[in-house]
Amino acid sequence: MDEFKVRTVDLQRVQNQTRHRTEGLSSSTLVLRRGQTFTVIINYDGRPFDPLKEKLIFRIVLGPIAVEVPVSRFGQPSATQWTAILERSVPNPTGPRALSVSLSSPVTASIGVYTLQLRVETRVTVKTHLLGQFTLLCNPWSQADSVFLQSEDLRTEYVMSDIGLLFKGSPGNIVSRPWSFDQYEKGILDICMKLLQVSPQHQADMGKDLQNRSNPVYIGRVISAMVNSNDDKGVITGNWSGDYSGGVNPSKWSGSADILRMWAETQFRPVKYGQCWVFAAVMCTVMRALGIPTRVITNFNSAHDTNGNMVIEEYYNEMGEKLSFSRDSIWNFHVWVESWMKRPDLGRGYDGWQVLDPTPQERSAGIFRCGPAAVKAIYEQKVDAQYDVPFVYAEVNADVRVMIVRDRTVLSTSVDKRRVGALISTKRPGSMIMQDVTSEYKTEKDMVPFRAAGGIAARGYTFGDERTMPREDSKGVAVSLQLLKAPVVGENISFNVIITNNEAAQKLLKKHVNAQNKEYNRNPTGSFWESHDDVKIGPKETVTIKHEISFKEYMLKETAEDSLVNLAVVIEDVKTQERVLASEEFNIRTPSLNIQIQNEVSVIINTPQVATVVFTNPFNVAVSGELTVSGSGLLEEKAQMRITIQPRETTKKPVSFTPRMAGAKMLSANLVLENPPTILHGFKTINVQAS
Template sequence: MCAVVGIPGPELGTSGVGYPAELNAPLPAPLHSLDIERCDLESRINNTTHHTDQNGIDRLIVRRGLPFTITLHLRSGSQFEAGVSTFRLIVEIGPLPKEQSGTKSTFSLTDSALKTAWSVSTNSPPGNVVSLSVSSPPDVPIGLYSLTLDQGQKVKLGEFVLLFNPWCAKDAVYMEEERDRQEYVLSQAGLIYKGTTKRIKASPWTFGQFEPGMLDICLKLLDENPKYSSDADADCSGRRNPVYVTRVISAMINSNDDKGVLVGNWSGDYDDGVRPSHWTDSVAILHQWADNCCQRVRYGQCWVFAAVACTVSRALGIPCRVVTNFGSAHDTNSNLLIEFLYDEDGNDISDDSVWNFHVWVDNWMARPDLDAGYDGWQASDPTPQEKSEGVFCCGPVPLKAIKEGELNLKYDAPFVFAEVNADVVEYVKLTNGRMVKMGGSSIDVGHFISTKAVGSDERHDITHLYKHPEGRSHVCRTHKIRLVFVNLG
């Protein structure tokens, strides 16, 4: 067995991690060296304050941009005195942390919390119990950190997990409404819509992002991605950005070109695995993947891929919802057309298709990499359909870009636009190779785009966020967008 190793609780011991050259010089011998007996990471109080207590309170799990408190208990005869006792803290993430990449930070006591850098402050009076307030910036990498105290000799105080923070206004995943945060970050259950435009059916799904072991597995999923294998520090540094993390999640939920979680199967033959319709929760899938040395799990289809992506996103602190598009186009050649192609005997020889329904996820985040106006919901699709930058993943792409046909914006706007807006045409391919157009329709795709409503089990129709109302003006507009895109392409 190759199970996920749990994150250890607080410990006190020496750290063998070295410093960059400019920081390797030992601290001057402090006037009053702290003789630390133990360190309390105050996980019960901190986890509750940081909305992570559903993960448990036996280890420290906090969100970036919000201070957390740790308490140093000194041995008898040792005393902390502000302005006299000197030390610095070191936080590190990843196997080869570096100051210049933001995966390591070394910082000393300040009078108050800093907003743009790691900092530590205290109001403790002289004595042998020292309460420290540690603050992280709202844009540092998320993941598993070590915490070390250095006063000439390094002492490891423990480890903690840092997550994205939808409660912090400076975090890229900030959501203003508490009811939205409850639904899209903290809710462990939801509904996924399947069926047809004439019969939409809601199926319950347990996301279970706070179930035992889930956070460890989600962090392991990040560490198993190929970018981590090729350059672990650059990958860990990239985890400051929810756009980057969302693309990693999208790639790792499928197993087409990495050690991802699920194998897709639409053949109807599931004898060597689980029929996709039999899955009802993400927990069993992720445990099976992790407990078997990251062997891919058989089998999934679109709603399973999306549901597992939602679990991982919420576990890491990225607001997420599962979205279903009824009459969903799969454009294989990026011409924004679904071309149904038949031979002279009537046999379907098409590469393109329109599915009864297709399921993906929306993630909530700012997009500082784009012009203003594209923050908010971003579509991301972990079902392996087409490659994006050489990898089977899709998104995130702003819903606004899809609605307005701004197909040059990252990531994969043309593909998602086609899913909800593609024109459908039919051709017969003659034996001489000539193509004869038979007919088509502009309103066969992109209907009843659905997600679970906030705070209730009602279906929330979000079609208006993806596309303008159907009608002649919409048809003309879509044709124009396609012509411009194809000509530019």
């Protein structure tokens, strides 16, 4: 009878990827999760396979690391080593015979792109067959994997979901920004694996890097450094200058695929430009693609403590203008990610969510990266826990020392222990609303309850307040600011200055109010509006003075999606020369775009549909700009069109799409206007049903 001879080997791509929950991930290879069995069918000619006469040995290769796995007839998959077990012989009387082999990887296998070979040894011959490549990912479904996540709902959200919301603005006027993570888009998984290969760690010592890739703590640190381009061939260059010539305004990005593709297609030249939410969203894409549960976090009033003293110094002149004396700053919001993993390096109790921050702020062990810092270690103030816990602790807990100065002499000081880390938020699993996670980072005593006023949280930093000076230091006058409604581009900003005389004598006061434009990540620039008056106030009296800043006075100079304002008032007692200050930082929201679906309840896979983008021009002038509609799994190509809309006119633009993936998907629309230079967003989530 003919000798046993292998004809073909079938890697059972569709069946294996369905079982491994990797269907939809686009790769040039088979995609598997570690610690789980997969099936390979060996088609052969000649006499039936006889394990006494033939030896089948799989060779599994990752860079310089190779492991030989002989096929055994009996046994169980192992959690600690590669195994290959003969499942059955598949009879086929007419054609080639087939063997079904069950292969399994250890749950601690390194993630990467492996090469699979099969060697057939008989007494006289040795033949090697190259079977192709497979990409191995972390496995949050496997209880023994260090990224195991208990709940199916949370795995669906933090690993499988490719749509998200990023939160921006200020705590009292939160803006939800749609983002498409795009991990299922063509070629994106392969680019995420390339990110690991281009890293300095891989270039310096390939073998060591590949061995370390079994550990999500290590992977997180590598990705955190590789998403920014500061020390390596990383993905994105940060730019906070307001001048984005030679690149893309960070506010124009709406998904990760464009950024990752541009980086890969230019031989790993950094993409211009990103800011914190872009860095975090791209990192979320990469981590989810690698199988590590990840979510995007926004910290409102985020401290950037440059000297590590846990105190942020702020300076104002006596006219209420904020001064740039300090390198410290408070970012109105800052965006990072949390990834879910075990932390055996920290001892018991620190498994779970870990902060990773790819925005290049400070170096960690000489490289611009941050984390993973265990959220529990931040909560417990365990500042000796690696990595970068003190830096993140300061971001959410630093004190703010506010000083009024004249000629570099301090006229008065107050301390605010509650402003920093005012609200820490993420997208709620399974819905498009915000979830408050502040209590995971901060103890009850460090958290501030927000007082809502006119739909916007108002916080007066009064000098007689327990958040600032102790009661006995309380001066004769208290002041606070109150926004009357959430500011929207095109409308006036209305606010009250509320002054209280705590003493039983009449006072003559000087009132200085000042408004400055600011970037979200640093101190404000020059003033664009001010008001100075004298105020007479009776004994124990409270007076409320209303102010309005017109659209013309604050109109944007640069294209932005949210312009931010620092508003401050200084009250000076003419007789005693004592001064008190209140300040409020807020964003002016852009109007949003509305997306309507023709037949929302029955959106079916592979069935054409129509969406309509609706926008009413709120401005007194005609506006024109470019509308872009995109949707991963819904639109093959982005839909782009130029539009012009007359004052107060409503425009409706239809967009046809055909869903190609079932599940929760999102259509998002961006309208970039030239005058006023602003970016408007809108989104609609769609539940696509299988046919």
